[in-house]
Amino acid sequence: MHYDRCFGCGELDGGLHMRSTMGEHALVHSRFTVTEAHQGAPGLAHGGLLACAFDEAIGSTVGNVLRRPSVTGKLETDFVRPVPVGSTLFITAKVDGVAGRKLYASAEGRLDTEDGPVAVRARALFVEVALEHFTTHGAPDALTKLKRAEQINP
Numbered sequence: 001m002h003y004d005r006c007f008g009c010g011e012l013d014g015g016l017h018m019r020s021t022m023g024e025h026a027l028v029h030s031r032f033t034v035t036e037a038h039q040g041a042p043g044l045a046h047g048g049l050l051a052c053a054f055d056e057a058i059g060s061t062v063g064n065v066l067r068r069p070s071v072t073g074k075l076e077t078d079f080v081r082p083v084p085v086g087s088t089l090f091i092t093a094k095v096d097g098v099a100g101r102k103l104y105a106s107a108e109g110r111l112d113t114e115d116g117p118v119a120v121r122a123r124a125l126f127v128e129v130a131l132e133h134f135t136t137h138g139a140p141d142a143l144t145k146l147k148r149a150e151q152i153n154p
């Protein structure tokens, strides 16, 4: 899934520019490189932007694995280690369960290599929505934009 105007995965200046790829066992892999623009304390990533990166990684996982339109209802993060500017988080995410419209997923981010130390963990509840969610609450032409970006599997 990819939408070029998305703050997480799009091409916007100042965005996170994340990409996600499906791996084995329905695990989805994403990377987030922390730049100076993502700074909170001097030299360290801002926690809110780390949460954003996990929202993106988990949202992409739910979308790609389940192929059901959904939005984040709840996102919980554990910041386990400081994440320095210049480092890359290797994020692995998975779907944990489905209960009706409720889609549960989680992720962990390792510092600088795929087997580096865990720096951030996150769990999320996504809620499945009708496609009208995006046209009613967002842009009237949202579906056209999303289809153009090949984000929806019709």
Ligand SMILES: CCCCCCCCCC(=O)SCCNC(=O)CCNC(=O)[C@H](O)C(C)(C)COP(=O)(O)OP(=O)(O)OC[C@H]1O[C@@H](n2cnc3c(N)ncnc32)[C@H](O)[C@@H]1OP(=O)(O)O
Pocket: 055, 056, 059, 063, 069, 070, 071, 072, 073, 074, 100, 101, 102, 125, 127, 129, 146, 151, 152
């Ligand atoms: C097509 C591709 C699109 C790709 C989009 C990628 C997005 C990237 C990720 C995002 O950042 S999404 C943006 C941030 N999230 C939002 O803007 C969501 C805003 N919230 C809403 O629109 C509604 O609150 C929501 C759709 C989540 C739920 O409203 P509904 O009226 O549709 O459902 P309802 O309130 O009946 O809840 C359905 C179930 O989910 C549960 N639920 C909803 N929100 C919850 C919550 N926050 N915590 C715990 N449970 C929650 C709720 O209790 C209920 O459980 P039960 O079925 O067991 O009764």
